[in-house]
Structure formats: structure tokens, C-alpha cells
Amino acid sequence: STKALFITGASSGIGAATARLAVAQGWQVGLFARSEDKLEALAAEFGDKAMALPGDVTDLESQKAAIAAFVDKTGGLDAAFANAGMGLSGAGTEAGDSEEWERMIGVNVMGVLWTVMATMPHLKKRSGHMLLTGSAAGRRHISGSVYGASKWFVHGYGGNLSEEMKAFGGRCTVIAPGMVNTAFFDEPKPDKLQPEDVARAALFALDADPRCATNEIFLMPTQ
Template sequence: MARTLFITGASSGIGAATARAAAAKGWNVGLFARSKDKLDALVEEIGSDRAMAVPGDATSLADQQKAIASVAEAYGGVDAAFANAGTGSSGGGTEGGDPEEWEQMIRLNVLGLLWTAKAAMSHLHESKGHLVLTGSAAGRKHIKGSVYSATKWFVHGYGGNLAEEMREFGGRCTVIAPGMVDTPFFDEAKPDKLQPEDVADGVMYALEADPRANVQEVYLMPVN
């Protein structure tokens, strides 16, 4: 029986690349993001027998609960969830930063990730499943005045805590920590940096590791 992966931020970048990679390896994928048109296009690309679109807002716990329940009903359960949705900021440090931008970023990068964990946990408990979180190389070092980096420090800390919690029922938790990735996250293309497919490969490495092995972090950096 095919395993099932729920992905937030699935409409582009790392989320879409992971959906393609998972489907290629025989997984069913539930695709969650705000952009219904992009999700529908990705379902058409992958195939409706393997993928389903569940549009919603990652900052809404109710939206995520409804979406993952729909995926579980369609495929008979959920074996893994990828809390991938996130956003950055324009910088400016503490003195020059934009508090409204901070609030939006924290709602998505911190609360949105918490909502994925909360919405998925009962399903993952039942399946002894796997939770994957998108962290960042920025969450492993100090960057002058970076609030974005601080949100990713949260992801890394919480990911370790989740790994301990999930260990009690045979589940696993992995933080994916990439350096710069060429995604719509940036205004200009960065073709010499990591590609979304590189990060998707890291996600699949963790998900397909032997059940006795919990790959708690995958740290990826571009060569250049």
C-alpha cells in the first residue's frame, strides 16, 4: 500500500519539488497552499491518482486540520507531513526592521509550522509516522539582527523536541536545513545555488531511511 505525504507550501519551490519526488517514488501526496490554481496544475502534472489539492492558509489551524483530515480520508491515513511553508523578510535588523513584516513571518514560520505539527500528530501517532520541518542554515548560526534567522532557530529547537516526543510512539522527526536555494523566495534567480530538487532529495532520504533510523537533520549547502 502506498504511503501518504502531506506537504504545506506545496505550490512552488521546495514543496512542489518534494511532491514530484515523492510521487515518483510511489507516495501519495496531499498538496496544501493558498494558490488553488498552482496546486491544481501540479495535480494534473503528477496525476490525480497520486496527488490531491487541499487549498488553505497555513496560518490557520482549522484550515490545516481540515486539509489533512481530507487527505487521510482519501488515502486511508497519513504517513508523513512536511511543514514547509515559510517566508522571509526584507531585513533591516531590529532597529530598521518592519514589525508588521515580523508578525506575518512569525505567524507563518513559527505558528504555521506548529499548526502542521498539531494537525498531523494524531495521524502520525496512528501510523508511527514522520514529521519533516523546513529549517535553514540560517537557523544554525547567528546573523546580525536577523528575525528570519531567529524563526529558523525555533524550527531547529522545536524539531529536536518533537523528535523526543515522537520517539515515544515510534515516530520520527527531521529538520531539513538548506543554505541558499534558488526559489521564488528571492526576487532574482540564483542558478549557482541549491535547487529545490536538491532539498527534495534530502527530504526523501530522511523519509525513506530504514524505520530504525531517525535522520534528525539534513544539512545542505551549495558548493559555491
């Protein structure tokens, strides 16, 4: 039967590119993000291979309901991609805005936790795979980057999940890109990584033989 992949942040950038590649390689995809119109447009490209699941990652119940609806359709879940995330322009401590920090930690940290919490019971039944979008900024130190600190959380948690998921033959991969040309930035970045590059890394991890754990994948633009 067709394998099923739930993706957060699927309405644009890395999430949308991963959905496209996954469907091309025979997966069924559940597309989760807040922008319902964008999800519907993307799902329409894939026919019955996709399901638009509008919701907010900071809301655990909204993720649980979306995943339940997707699993109803597919019969189970083989993989989940906790990819939704946001950055801040002035992320340093002095420029810090308490409400912006709270919102970013809500999406980049709590949102990832809720995706894991909501998908794990389903993944457990299929020795499933958890993908998390970390960052090059989650493995090195950048002056004042609270965004980077939120991604250090993702890397730390991802490593621990790799251990936890071994108990049921599952795997976890943190995908860590440098700069990618997506809506994450206001300006186009044609010389940097493209979302399709990151999508290929995600599918590489999912396709790897069960004997092979890809715990972290780093991608940096050559420019």
C-alpha cells in the same frame, strides 16, 4: 498500500520539488498552500496520486480540514512536511516593521506548530515521520536576522519532536538548506542549491530504515 505525505508550501520551490520526487517514488501527496491555481496545476501532473488542498498555514482549522480531506482519500498519514515559510528583505531590528514581523512569525513559527498539531494524531497511528524546513540560518548567528531566529525555533522544536515522537516509533527530521534557487528570492540563483537537491534530502530521511533517525540534514551550496 501507497504511503501518504502531506506537504505545506507545496505550490512552489522546495515543496513542489518534494511532491514531484515523492510521487515518482510511489507516494500519494496532499498539496497545501494558498495558491489554488498552482496546486491544481501541480496535482494535474500526478493524476490520482495528488490532492490539491488550498489553505493558509496560519489558520489551524484550515489545515485540519485539509488533512481530514486527504486522510479520507488515503486512509491515513505516514508523513508530513511543514515546509511553508517566508523571509523578509530588511529583517534587521532597525528596519523592522511590526506587521511584517508578526506575519513572518505567524507563518514560520505558528504555521509550523499548527501543521504539527493537525497531523500528529494521524502520524501517531502509523509511527509516522515529521519533516520540517529549517535553515542554515537556524543554526548560526546572522546579524539582525529575525528570519533566522524564526528558523532557530524550528530547529529547537524539531529536536524536541524527535524525542516526543519516539513514544510511538515516529521520527522528526529538520532539513536545513543554505541558499536555494526558489521564489524565496526575487533574482534567480542558478549557482546555488536547486529545490530538487532539498527534495532528495527529504526523501532520504523518509526512506531511511526505521532504526535510523536523521534528526537534522544540512545542505549548503558549494558556490
